[in-house]
Amino acid sequence: MVFKKVSLKIAMAAALAVMVGCSSSPTGRKQFAVLPDSQMNEMGVQSFTEMKKEIPASSDAKLREQVQCVADSLIAVLPEKYRNQDWEVVLFNDEQVNAFALPGYKVGIYTGLLTVAENQSQLAAVVGHELAHVIARHGNERVSTQLATSQALALGYQLSGEESPEKIAIFQALGIGAQVGIILPFSRSHESEADLLGLSYMAKAGFDPRESVQLWRNMSAGGESKAPELLSTHPSNSTRIKDLQANLSKNLPIYEDLVAQNKTAKCY
Template sequence: MKWMMRAATGALVLTLAACSQSPTGRSQLTLFSEEQLEEMGAQSFTQYEQELPVVGGQVGEYVQCVATAITGELNAGETWEVKVFKDGSANAFALPGGHIGVNTGLLDVATNQDQLAAVIGHEVAHVLASHANERVSTQAATQTGLSVLQAAAGLNSAGGQQLMGLLGMGAKYGIILPFSRQHESEADTLGLNLMAQAGFDPRASIELWQNMSAGSQGQPPVWLSTHPSHGQRINGLQAHMDEAMALYEQARAAGSGPSCQAPG
């Protein structure tokens, strides 16, 4: 049993060998092409539009203003589709192919343009760092590795099925969820710099997560969560604040200072 567990772990590690690097230099597994990811992003955004009402007017203009300032720091000429959805959850997302969605519930937590920029910068950073590709690649490779192991070891008995269940749990909590937490922390750092380069005050990111913490109903243990705890996020942001503040001061000195008016 022990050798089988070691072999399974080794197989999963080898399956997840990296073939690219993130903007921070971290190794990544990215099995899918940009075209495939963009198609996935477009399909997901269309589905979201079909399920939730789109909000326009002053709310839409405000979110568009913040998002445009953020995405303006990226490739020149690239256009991002930005929409606000009527949903009470404090959530936002960005998808490959240039799609940004913001739920109305987020505007109750992100109370000014700088706090909203912290969220949008974070979500856009996920796209820049190819986290969606890495996520689906990791899940695909993990599932393939377990299937190959089961066939090779002949684990079709009741005991074998139980072992496969344990291996599946190990893959979930040992590989997939930590990758998710790593993505979140990386997006926090990249997004912090992105919002600062656009002229938004990066210190607002701390205020945002303090608001999130005050409004939360409790969190699962970190090892069972796909996200770092609020306290961990705040500590991570504070650790990179000096660099972000330098970028912010450079942007302000160069005349970058968005003035997005929140709806009254």
């Protein structure tokens, strides 16, 4: 076979290197995030600007005020570096059941989400989750991982000898393996981490953390996230519910203390 075993080992070692962390997330998880945050912020602002051109904002002033209140309440309990930023929150008039936050301190919420998030605490569970993606630098980590994986495979391909059907087949398999074995699990770990960080944010902001579980029950009833977990960038709804329930005991007392002080969120 033209394909050289030593070159295969080099390619695999380079691909595995993307899993070595060079920084830590807010939960202490090792990360691989190599792009300057300033560059990620520029990309986020540019993407958000394009979205605002393509998707109209909601004209419902009351809904916009409620959504802004939920976001502001959550932002107020973020680490100082983030709560002092000039966040922009837009309620998009779109039926998607979704929300997002981008580097550059941009938050987008679709009106369709409000048909599933039935109260302020359920909306806070989603918005807190999205804010967590920004704070944990998940965008940087995902882009860095994808870049490093593709570069490692490209390097291995160049070092692996002459072109042959065997070589092509092997690198196609490596590409699929990298997607399922590295990139997708990284994305699932980001989603799980954002769920737990968001749970903490919502409790500290005076939203009932138990509603995060009900939110995902609503999502399940609506048929969201039906892809097999192995091939999905998101954990299954049942996994999310289980993980959230397991962490309620850490966050419910924080919320209950605010209830006792009459300091819970009152957005709607």
